[in-house]
C-alpha cells in the first residue's frame with residue numbers, strides 16, 4: 001500500500017532570493033572560478049550566434065566529446081543560417097546522422113528558414129523573437145542571446161537546475177514543473193542583477209560549467225566548489241539527494257527482424273514514412289516481431305510479397321527513447337523485382353544517406369573491411 005506522502009501531488013518549490021551579501025559572494029566566487037577552470041571548448045571561441053545556436057542544439061542529449069566532432073563538420077557544410085535554410089533536408093539529416101533525435105535537425109532547419117526570411121539571416125538578438133523561432137525553447141533562446149549578444153537572459157538546463165536546487169536547498173523532482181519554475185526564478189534573479197565586469201555570457205556559462213564539472217549528479221565535489229560556503233545542501237549534507245530523481249518509466253522491449261538484401265555489392269534500403277518517428281530516414285527493411293508500434297509488423301507493400309529471409313547474420317541491441325530494441329539481422333533475397341519505396345545503395349552511398357541509428361549500426365558491422373565512412377562512433 002502506498003503511503004499518504006506518495007499519493008500527494010508534487011508540491012510547490014519556492015526560490016527565496018538571497019540577501020545582497022550572499023548574492024554578491026555567489027556572483028564573485030563563481031565567475032572567478034569559471035575564469036580559472038573553464039574548459040576550452042571550440043564553440044566558446046566564437047561569438048557567431050548561428051554557430052553557438054548549432055552547438056546548443058547538438059549539446060542537448062549529446063555528449064560534449066561527440067559534439068566536438070560533429071559541430072565543425074556541420075558548420076563547414078552549412079556555414080550560415082541561410083546556407084542551412086537553403087540546404088536539402090536530406091543533406092541536413094545526413095550531417096546530423098549519428099547524433100540521434102532527428103527532430104532537432106529538422107527544427108534547426110525550420111528555424112533557419114525563418115531566420116533567413118525574417119531576420120536577414122542573423123539569429124535574433126531579442127529574446128522574444130528568438131523564442132518565436134520554431135523549435136527554440138526558453139533554454140536555447142536564453143543560451144544563444146546571452147552567450148552571443150550578452151543579453152541578460154536567464155537559462156536553466158539540467159546542470160543549472162542541479163546547482164540552484166542544491167545551492168538554495170530547493171527539494172523537488174528533477175525536471176519537474178515546480179522545481180523548474182523555482183530555478184528559472186533563481187536564474188532570472190541573478191542574471192538581471194549582474195554588476196561590474198560580470199557579463200551574462202560569462203555568468204550563464206559559469207553556472208552550466210559548475211554543474212558539469214563540480215556539482216555533478218552523483219558525486220558533487222563540494223570540497224572544491226567555489227560556492228561551498230553559501231550552499232544549503234552542503235550544510236545539510238544532502239546534496240546527492242537533490243534534486244530527487246524522476247520516477248522511472250518502464251522501458252518497452254522491442255524485437256525486430258532486419259533484412260539485409262544484397263545485390264552486386266549494394267544493399268536494398270527503404271525510406272521510413274515522412275511525419276512519423278525518424279520520418280524520411282533510411283533503414284534496412286525491418287519488421288517488428290513484438291507490437292510496440294515503433295516499427296510496422298509487415299514489410300511495406302512493395303517488399304512484402306518478394307522478400308524471403310535466409311539465414312541469421314548478426315544480433316544487435318539498440319535504444320530509442322524508452323524502447324530497448326533487440327534486432328535479429330538476417331540475410332534475405334528478393335524473390336522477384338520490386339521494392340516500392342526502396343532503393344539500392346553501395347556502402348559508400350549509404351554512408352552519405354540519413355540512416356537511422358540502427359541502420360548505421362548494421363552497416364558498420366557489415367560494410368566490407370569496415371568502411372571508414374561508417375566509423376563515426
Ligand code: SF4
Pocket residue numbers: 163166167214215216220221222223225226227228229231232233234239
Ligand atoms: S557545495 Fe556541493 S552541492 Fe553545493 S553547489 Fe557546490 S558542489 Fe554543488
